[in-house]
Amino acid sequence: MDRVLIKDLEIFANHGVFDEENKNGQKFYVSCELYTDLRKAGKTDDLANTINYGEICYLIKTIMQENTYNLIETCAEKIAEKILLSYDAINKVIVSIKKPSAPIGLSLEYPAVIIERARHEAFIAMGSNIGQSRELIEEAVRKLNLAEDIRVEKVSELIVTKPYGVTDQPDFINGVMKITTLKTPHELLDTLHKIEAEAGRQRVLRWGPRTLDLDIIFYDDIILEDDDLCIPHVDMQNRDFVLKPLTMIAPYKIHPVLNKRVKEMLDELEQKNDK
Numbered sequence: 582m583d584r585v586l587i588k589d590l591e592i593f594a595n596h597g598v599f600d601e602e603n604k605n606g607q608k609f610y611v612s613c614e615l616y617t618d619l620r621k622a623g624k625t626d627d628l629a630n631t632i633n634y635g636e637i638c639y640l641i642k643t644i645m646q647e648n649t650y651n652l653i654e655t656c657a658e659k660i661a662e663k664i665l666l667s668y669d670a671i672n673k674v675i676v677s678i679k680k681p682s683a684p685i686g687l688s689l690e691y692p693a694v695i696i697e698r699a700r701h702e703a704f705i706a707m708g709s710n711i712g713q714s715r716e717l718i719e720e721a722v723r724k725l726n727l728a729e730d731i732r733v734e735k736v737s738e739l740i741v742t743k744p745y746g747v748t749d750q751p752d753f754i755n756g757v758m759k760i761t762t763l764k765t766p767h768e769l770l771d772t773l774h775k776i777e778a779e780a781g782r783q784r785v786l787r788w789g790p791r792t793l794d795l796d797i798i799f800y801d802d803i804i805l806e807d808d809d810l811c812i813p814h815v816d817m818q819n820r821d822f823v824l825k826p827l828t829m830i831a832p833y834k835i836h837p838v839l840n841k842r843v844k845e846m847l848d849e850l851e852q853k854n855d856k
Contacts, residue, residue: 582672583619585632587641588612589679594645596656599684603649608683610691611641611660618751621714623821632671637664645763653678654694661698665763666729673699700761701801703769706814706823707756708794709780714754715739717780722758723774731772737826750790757798757826766800770810773797798823802837806836811839818846821854 589610595603615632622631644659657676664674674697681691705725707718718739726733738825739756762769780793798814805812812834817823824847827834832844839846 582616585615585617585634586613587615587634587638590638590641592642592645593816594656595649596645596651596653597680597684598651607680609645610681611645611656612676612679613637613641613660613664614679615664615668615671617668617670632668637668640664640667653680654696657694657696658698659694661663662730662763665698665700673697696765698742700763701786703762703766703800704798704827704834705758705759705773706794706796706817706827707758708822709751709792710744710753711753711790711792712781718754718756721776721780721793721795723795724779725758725760725772728772731769732761732784733758735759735762735830737829740826740833742822742825749760750829755822756825757823757830759830764805766797766805766812769797769800796823798827799834799837802835806838814842819850821847821850824850 589612592609592611593606594609595606596609597607598602615634615637617632619631622628640663643658644654644663648656648659650656650659657678661674661676664671675695676698677693677695678695679691683692684694707721709717712802722733722736725731736758737756739754742753742755744750744753764772769839777795796814797810797812800812803812818836818839818841824843826844827843828847832842834843835841836843836846841849
C-alpha cells in the first residue's frame, strides 16, 4: 500500500514521569507512516485526493503540546487514534516518538516507542427473542454507531428464525452488521457485552432465551482462540440464522479457516438440511 511519511517532526512538549519533565519540557521527535491510496492523487495532481501532511503535522503538534502524559506510549496512542478517526482515507498508521533528552543518566542516542494501529473490519451477529426484539437490535446498532471508534457500515435485514440448540422457546429475530473499528477483538467483545447487559441480557442457559445476543463472527481475517473468544465464530457454518443475513451483506467473504465463501457455506447447509 502507498504511504505518506512524516519524519522526525520536532516538538517541544511536557511529557514524562518526573515532575521536572512536566514542568520544564523537552524536545520530542515524532514520525508517522500513513497508509493510504495515492494513485488518484498521482493521476490528478489534486491536493484533495491525497493526505495533507502539513495539516497532520499541526494535529500532532496540538496533541503533544495541549496535553501532558507520563508516557510517550500514551502520546503515540493518542496521535494514532486521532489520525485514524479524522481521516477516512488512512487505513493504517505507524507512529514513532523519540525522546532524546530522557533523564536516564547514561549515554544513548534516544529511547523511542513505535506503535502500529489500523482500522479493522468486523461482522457482528445479532439475535433476540425476549421483549421488543427488533427495537433492542436496532438500539444495539445505534449504540455501536455512536461509539467514537466504531462505524456501522452495513446492516442486514432482520429475519425470523427458529431457535437453535434449545428448541422449546420463542422464535428469534436475527441479523448481521458490518462495522469498522479501531478496537481490538477483546475491546470490541467488552463493548458488545456492555450493550447486552444494558438490554437486560442474563447468561443463564446456553442457547436459551435472551433479550440480546451480539457475537463477533469475523474480525478481519484473523484466527483467534482463547478462553474468552473464538474468531471466526466456532459454529457459524451450522447456523442459518447467521449465514442468511450475512449473505445479504457479505456473500463472498471467505472464512479464513474453512476457506469457503459465506454464500457457499449457506448453500451447503441448506442442502444438508433438505436431506
